[in-house]
Amino acid sequence: MALVAVTYAHLPIPAADLPTQCNSIERCCMPTPYKGKPAYNFEYKKFKKFNVRRPAHLLTKKEITRLEKAYTLMRALPDSDPRSLLNQMKLHCLYCDNALYYPGQQYPLEVHNGWFFLPWHRMFMYWHERILQKLLKDDTFTLPFWAWDNSMDVKPVPNEMPAPYARKGSSLYDEARNNCSFPPFLVDLDTAGGGCTTKTPDFIRIQNDRLQYTQLVVGATTPSLFFGLPYYFGDYGGKGSGTFEDQPHGTVHAWLGRQDAPILGPQYHPYDDMGNFGRAAFDPIFYPHHTNVDRIWCLWTHIPGGKRTHPTHPAFLNTQFTFYDENANLVKHNVSQALDTDLLGYKFESYPTPWMTNGV
Template identity: 40%
Template sequence: MPDSDPRSFSRQANIHCLYCTSAYDQPHSNLSIDIHRTWFFFPWHRMMLHFHEGIVGSLIGDDEFALPFWNWDSPDAMTLPGWYMNEPCFDDQRDFSRFPPKVCDLNFLEDNDIEPEEQIHLNLALMYKQVVSGAKKPELFMGCPYKAGEGGVCDGPGTVERAPHNTMHKWVGSNFQPKREDMGAFYSAARDPAFYTHHANIDRLWEVWRGFTNLTCTIWILINSNLLSTSMMRILSL
């Protein structure tokens, strides 16, 4: 599909680039919009996946199409899925040392020589901390409140956004690129097909967390509702 078509893979990838690099200002102000490191992280990416699924479904004639999720939080799926080894899901801007049977590092900072069994244990311990023990309050899991018209910097990512979200982006990205592009950089992450199944799993973890979290504050209930409001859905059509 040509890049001139708004449904094309490259145009959809550029939408993520625009909203995660402060390319837009809030209406009637010079305050920027950024959908990372705030409570926008989960709902905005859910919205992007919603439209991506709709586009793919319409192109293949399947109204019930749904993205698979790469559940790297499960020991059996802690390697790069095999379908990313070949076209059309292959991306040459990846770290080739991450190919199977390499076990992913959900808390990746730098390469290590940890044995696979120990790495799996560390991954599971991290997941419990990020989703359960360290995320007992909404602001810990969702990220800092970010409201229209407020100045200053909202730089408070939630537990899962810090790791394994950010860390897996870096783990997959190319070790030959300065910011570990494609997956390792905001502007290029959505150029890699792995972005979508990675974020589908992030979205699933949001549902897992919602399942055992008792929300009492109105604003957190609204953000965690099942609805995509009309105003939210308009964002991706700008």
Template identity: 30%
Template sequence: MTDVDRESVCNWRSAASDLTNKETTTVANELWISSPELQTPQSTTSNKLKSIMTPIHEAERTLRSTAEGPSSSVVQLNISLQHSAKMVTIPFYSSSVKLMLFTWMVVILLSPSTAAPIQITFDGCIPGFANNETQYCCPPKYNGTIVDFIPEKELNSSKPLRVRKALQCLSKKEQREYKAKLDKAYTILRNLPEDDPRSLHQHGILHCAYGTGALVQPGTNITIDIHFSWLFYPFHRWFVYFHERILQNILEDPEFSIHFWNWDNGATVRKPKSSHGGCYKVGHFLPQVYNDSSTAQYEAQRSYRAVMSDLPVDLSIIPEERADPPLRTADVALPRNVASMYVAMMLNGSTTRGFMGGEYRVGDTQVLDPLTRAGSLEVMGHASGHWWVGGPFGLVQTSALDPLFFAHHSNIDRLWNNWYNLPGGERKDYDDPDFLNAEYLFWDETATLRRVTVRDSLSIEALGYTYEKANDAYWINYVLPVNGTTNSTTNVTTSTKALEEVHFPMRWNKV
């Protein structure tokens, strides 16, 4: 290495050392020390660095193909790295400086000051991949103007909030009326042309596109997935919200709400004296309004478990069981369910990172391993509910084709909303701009494409709705047993045998 090259390298390393981000400086220096030749990064840094390896390798090939001359002869090589809308141009003085480029790009990639929020475009959509199969799920081409979303309360601050209710506590009259409305709405959605973005078919396509790597980060080949990161809960809040608006439009009923499947409540209890309303009836059975084969909201390919009226949902199914989950009756399923909810919401979910999931920014590769960044409820009650129902509902590429999807995710949304006020831990939103300014695209009731942000999803009141209170105390006050005990708070007899198969943390794949 020449004196000119040494001086350049020292300047770059000095710049890296001045960064306040300790992780960035450490990674950059470790790579400098351990990589006498350019190598594919290993271990914990590999995921963060994958997205820059292609331009690095291109740089190396170009340098090798250029005859090496005196260090003063300049070989101009332009490398473009899209990061925070910056295009980076690097001049090379000789091949000995290639590792300097590598160190510098690591600094750029890992420095918080150059990060950016995920932005969605349907342009450049490619085939996705899920469950060992290629998935063809690109949204229909849109030639109109994408319209930025304005929260409902900004448009009409005096409008009362709509109430999403627990399905098991609807009166008989309410159940009949709600069942008829669902039947009418889904009959229409199922019969719309398949390329109509409001059709049930396109609801399935949209979830598939967002969940199988069919969408790519603009200007790159880096695929996007809204599962297993801080994008999961906001995405599904928006998805249910716009689906609800489409149903309201079809029914000509602006007060129509997607009531929630209260699968986390495994006991019927007396309503507390201090309670003003609310639902305290067991809710872990498949809602009957979705289980009538004569209606359009029925899905014939659901598992046999879903049609057994006395069988509770199983919230502790693991990936190895998902193809054919065991038939766990109430005496086995209930203690596992309450333990799973307690762990997801009270233990593993007691911090922002634990519940919301990890960071996911521009330049980050698609997250395929749930143990890397997924939030606690996503990989526990949420995924198990999908697999227990089975059929299209159990697969990421088809789950939104079953109308039950939206009642299921209405409950996920409710639990997220309630999570902030649970006791213990640090329960608040990320204040990171890359979280708050992350964007999605959704079709509204007029087939207009709307641009929305995470920031605008954080208040359900601003979106015009709220939830009926339910019996969350069932799992809030649960105590993980030592040996066989009877938990007096939940009235569930818990045996060591029933719980011995529950391993925490569990490992899930997405749905």
């Protein structure tokens, strides 16, 4: 048999028409079509002051009340509204659970396990935040970040589940969580998934710090190591995640997922919600988890040593993803428009990162 050399074009991904391209046996398809308006191209929004994302465990009473109200409003939207929490969950599911097909392409789109992981989730947080601002009629609202990366501070503890998210009855609470992910348990960045650990808190602190030093500092000195391998239009993929995506990002998901979730109802699978792509974004803690991922991306670019910049291939920069905006209209967001948070109008309050040096 003769071997045929196949060359693939390395093309960017064109913006998908979300309502018509979903083909999912899973839990991903969104209401079709919502307003029927064609998608518009994103342009940076003018703003006067930066919004500052704050650590979730340090929120003031007032900030907690506003955050709870935001999710109460989002949960109350009808299933026909793509901005509802259920549909935010489906949007995430759509982009990663073998659901989004392009005409003529064999494989579904996948934004995980490759170089789109970081920019896609930044965009998702950006639009999610704008929707919450709109529901609150308050464009100073910001998502908090969950500083699970800091294993060293003790009062209050940043690497427990932040208290507002752990309160039963709150709009920030989710039933489908590992029972041993609630305070006082510390997030285990080296977990195999859910369940209760026998590791001591001191062991976890040291393990987490060391692990992040390995994954984010010494193990991620190039764009490819940090962002993951290229993913082009039509690829079966992703072919390989960056060091950050699997651990610590993925292990936080796994730690939160509930092994016995099916007992909650037929819509649940083992390790729902946070432990599965299909339902992860239904748990409100998904969002401070991902704003922290976004924050660590920002921090990483300033770590000395190596080449800590984003990929520059045109297929990366010119890829476009479709989201629903705060008015439930479709918007096309270019990856090149997701690389500078200053242009998107937000910053992160500074918070210590002992892992950057503790591994030495």
